[in-house]
Amino acid sequence: MSLNKTKIAIVSITNKGTELGEMVKQIFTSEDAMLYAPARVKNPNVDVPIEKGTFTFTVQQLFKQVDCLVLIMATGISVRTISPVIKDKTTDPAVLVVDELGNHVISLLSGHVGGANEWTELLAAKLNAEPVITTATDTEKVASLDIMAKKLNAWYPNFKANTKLINRKLAEKETVYLYIEEYYLDKVNCLTGFTRIPKSKIPEIVDAPVIIVSDKTDFAKQVNVIHVIPKLNVLGVGCRKNVTYEMMQTTFALFMSMHHLAWDSIASVASIDVKKNEAAILYLAKTLNAETEFHSAEELSAVDINYPTSDFVKKTVGVGNVASSSANYVSGNIVSIDQFKGKEITMALSHK
Numbered sequence: 001m002s003l004n005k006t007k008i009a010i011v012s013i014t015n016k017g018t019e020l021g022e023m024v025k026q027i028f029t030s031e032d033a034m035l036y037a038p039a040r041v042k043n044p045n046v047d048v049p050i051e052k053g054t055f056t057f058t059v060q061q062l063f064k065q066v067d068c069l070v071l072i073m074a075t076g077i078s079v080r081t082i083s084p085v086i087k088d089k090t091t092d093p094a095v096l097v098v099d100e101l102g103n104h105v106i107s108l109l110s111g112h113v114g115g116a117n118e119w120t121e122l123l124a125a126k127l128n129a130e131p132v133i134t135t136a137t138d139t140e141k142v143a144s145l146d147i148m149a150k151k152l153n154a155w156y157p158n159f160k161a162n163t164k165l166i167n168r169k170l171a172e173k174e175t176v177y178l179y180i181e182e183y184y185l186d187k188v189n190c191l192t193g194f195t196r197i198p199k200s201k202i203p204e205i206v207d208a209p210v211i212i213v214s215d216k217t218d219f220a221k222q223v224n225v226i227h228v229i230p231k232l233n234v235l236g237v238g239c240r241k242n243v244t245y246e247m248m249q250t251t252f253a254l255f256m257s258m259h260h261l262a263w264d265s266i267a268s269v270a271s272i273d274v275k276k277n278e279a280a281i282l283y284l285a286k287t288l289n290a291e292t293e294f295h296s297a298e299e300l301s302a303v304d305i306n307y308p309t310s311d312f313v314k315k316t317v318g319v320g321n322v323a324s325s326s327a328n329y330v331s332g333n334i335v336s337i338d339q340f341k342g343k344e345i346t347m348a349l350s351h352k
Contacts, residue, residue: 008033009062010070013055017072017100018043020127024070024098027126036062060085068094068119075106082109089113090159096120098129106132112146136171142193143170145211145228151188152213152230155264162226166209170194177205180213183336183351184230215265215351232352233265235290236327236335237281238272238313240344248280249287251342259337259349266290267352270326272300272317293330300325306334324348 008028012021018037022045025033036058039049050058063069063085071078078097086092086109094116095109105127107120117133124131137144145166149156156162169176170193178194179202194211202210203220212219213228239248256263269285269292271278276294285292297318306328309320319325323346324339331350339348 006032006068007066008068008070009036009066010034010072011036011050011059011062012041012072012100013038013077014073014100015041015043018046020098020100020102021070021072023102023127024072024123027123028068028070056081063093063095066093068096068115070096070098070123071108072098072100074099075108078108094119096123098123098127102127102129104130104132107134111135111138112144113150115150137167137193142173143188143190145170145226148188148191148213149228152184152228153232153267154213154228154230156226156228166211166226169209175208177202177208177210178213179210181215184213184232187230187232215262216260217262218260229262229264231265231267233261234268234270234327234331234350234352235266236270236323236325236330236339236348236350237275237284238322238326238346239275239278239280241278243278243280243344245280245283247343247345248284251340251345251347252284254342255340255347255349258340261349263288268293268330270294270330272297272319272322272326274317275322293326295326295329300329303328307339322346 010021010024012018018041021035025035034047036048036050037043037046039051059081063082075097089110090113092110092114094114096116096119097106097108105120105124107116109116111117112135117135117138120131120133146163166176176194177197179197179199206224210225211228212225215230215233266288267290269281269290271281271294273294273296275281300319304319304321304325307321307324313322314320324335327335327348327350331352333350335348335350337349339346
């Protein structure tokens with residue numbers, strides 16, 4: 001797990017706990033990890049001293065600001081301190097509680113969505129401590145819908161209701177069917193509890209929920225189906241200068257429709273660096289809530305050999321195939337769909 005862009009607050013209340021907090025901070029290699037302790041604790045490695053009378057306020061503010069809150073103190077103090085600011089499992093941070101001797105690491109809050117369970121396992125392993133995880137799917141050693149979706153950066157409808165329904169069925173060893181595209185299997189480390197089926201069997205099933213993990217849209221609507229759409233596709237785009245928004249959107253809609261692809265599956269829109277200010281590309285990425293990446297001709301030439309090239313394009317921008325090369329370079333994989341040529345616009349797609 002990468003923590004490099006994660007905000008982590010480590011809070012202790014004793015000298016012994018603060019010493020452990022130093023170790024925890026070193027384990028969590030995030031540049032944004034900060035160690036908090038009461039001002040009376042004389043430790044030069046404390047990043048932020050907590051002044052007398054402000055402990056509860058400080059911890060509650062940190063709860064609202066960070067991705068992971070590590071409390072080195074008793075569980076009772078932890079619960080009473082954060083309980084007024086707990087809101088929702090989809091927005092609350094991960095909260096871990098560690099006893100000051102480092103014997104136990106408890107995943108207290110937001111075990112799945114916030115990642116507390118994974119961080120508990122990580123921290124316990126480094127401290128040689130006992131991880132304490134109580135979420136049902138983890139204790140039953142089966143998969144969970146929300147963790148699978150998190151691994152795939154995926155979206156599915158009615159998040160809380162569907163998560164509760166499917167995770168309960170998995171924990172109780174009830175049947176939950178799963179169809180998952182082959183190219184996602186290496187990104188999901190646990191499918192235990194699901195009954196995998198081929199795509200052809202989906203319409204036949206009416207007696208249990210069916211989870212479809214796919215970036216495709218060519219599935220018949222069924223009341224027992226939950227469609228999980230991974231947001232892992234890279235859209236490579238090449239275009240003439242100053243193409244209109246309408247041209248870009250029309251080409252994109254046609255491209256996606258031809259290949260039965262879900263718009264929500266686009267994670268990044270990529271092109272050559274000379275197009276970094278092309279308004280229509282930026283507009284499309286904003287519409288899709290996708291990142292943008294622009295790379296030099298020199299960078300793209302490393303993968304350009306994998307695709308047919310245009311002498312005109314190469315003379316103009318220095319690389320013979322912008323759309324496919326951009327998708328390939330950003331994703332690290334050969335394009336999964338042949339390049340599409342629209343009016344003054346080309347598009348290609350690759351899976352991350």
